[in-house]
Amino acid sequence: MPRDNGRPPPAAPRGPGIRTDLRLIAEMVEPGSRVLDVGCGDGDLLDHLWHAKEVDGRGIELSMDGVHACVSRGLSVIQGDADTDLADYPDGAFDYVVLSQTLQAVRNPRDVLSDLVRIGRRAIVSVPNFGYWRVRFGLLLRGRMPITYGLPYQWYDTPNIHLCTLRDLGLLCDEMGVVIERSLILSRSGRALALDPGRLANWVGEQAVFLLRRRAAGDGA
């Protein structure tokens, strides 16, 4: 695809910055690459990637309000959802496909994950961790579905129908032949903890960001 000849103006004066997990995702993206943001919301990440890294970005967003907001600010976004709209895209169409805080809300997380690493040379996925200690204790001690800062919904109105722990996601990636190239374990405040994914991370990480790709022939098991 021909690159656009226009260059982005200096970073838009848009408040103090974007959500912490989005900033961490943005740091994983190479400048000038092609990015598909699935569940792009109001387009904060895409807008940031364009202005900060000249990224050729596209988005898919379920809510019409989000789509309108994105298109009205000049971003290339379609109304659609991860479950039905990823199948159309050809293999390797993007350098990165981003799925931020959405995997737990789709109908078929396994299919979606498989599409992410098919469409993108890399996928960047962030998920809330259901193994986080506050979640575990919420259920253990109170006997009720956990409500935390990261999972603020009541059981009857939550969009999160496929919650998992970090360990669960790691096992699924293994099983699917998806390699975790990098992982960032985030604290409740959104700070990246100096932790490798493992038992401890699965206790203290409130959420995590993973850089994923399909296992290539030379990767070994």
Add this chain to the structure above:
Amino acid sequence: MDAPSPRGAAAVADRRPLTGHHVVLAEDRPMPLDNGAEIGPFSVAYQTYGTLNADKSNAVLVCHALTGDQYVAEPHPITGKPGWWSMMVGPGLPIDTERYFVICANTLGGCMGTTGPKEPDPATGRPYGLSFPVITIADMVRAQKLLIDHLGIRQLFCVLGGSMGGMQALQWAATYPEMVYSAIPIATSWRHSAQNIAFHEVGRQAIMSDPDWHGGDYYSRNVQPTRGLAVARMAAHITYLSETALHRKFGRSLQDRKVLSFGFDADFQVESYLRHQGITFVDRFDANSYLYITRAMDYFDLAMEYGGNLADAFRDTPTRFCLISFTSDWLFPTAESRAIVHALNAAAANVSFVEVDSDKGHDAFLLDEPELHRVLRGFLDGVAEHKGLGAGGG
């Protein structure tokens, strides 16, 4: 009110020159048509708004719909009504004429100055009538392309339009991808549906069964099949609205009376409204043009042109697309725009898609829909930023 009367018979036949630009194209060699024939030389009537910048990079081509014309943003020379997109095109409006050079040409086969069935055939000096070749959306776009070449514009900043205009925008992007930096197909489809062909057939039959049609050769008899054309317009007009819009506007209210007439006058306001739509239409439109243009829409199937796979129409396209549909449009429902979006995704194209919430039906794209205006302005601003087109159009 009586049945539609032919009060407009003289208006269309009258050959007074229309305001605006005229150019004769395909003079050196005729333009090939999809039906195997060729046409040329032929004239194109067009209007422009704004100023073309030095590197000719700010041109926006607006494609009009079935019964539209080139008078986008100025009073219509026959009806005196405001331009059909005067809310959209103008200084400071979403298609900002202080920034963009806006071009709109009367379509090939039309009746507002571009060569069509009512214009004289250079070979005979008499109006073409039914000897005018059956044309397609691709033929219309070919003619527009000759105009754009004539204006010395190598790449259009944007091609946009609603309904048939949206078909043309899609055809432009498929046929001349390098010439289309961005495209905004609105309330349209990649092919005309069976239902839409059916409605068009009703309209054509109404025209052709009018005794004043004379097999298409009414020009020499100085009559017009105005009753048939008015009925065609009435039927079509219903398809441009929604049940909600009709109900809100008219309900079952009676027209100039308090009780039912127990006859076939226009008892109901909605009847009176439709009759008015029919009667005023014949003042400005040629019945044969209506036949030819509806046919062109019926024949439109962009996927078929590319072996049945719509995505192949957009392989490696450099164009940035923005598809727009309306929730209450049952003539070109959202599902059809969505199918185009899926094909564009499959071609890894750069595409935006917005469904605007409106109860005004297909015609919503012509009406004051703030959300549509906001989306168009935002998309064009974004495209301008990517192209490096400055705020002053330079």
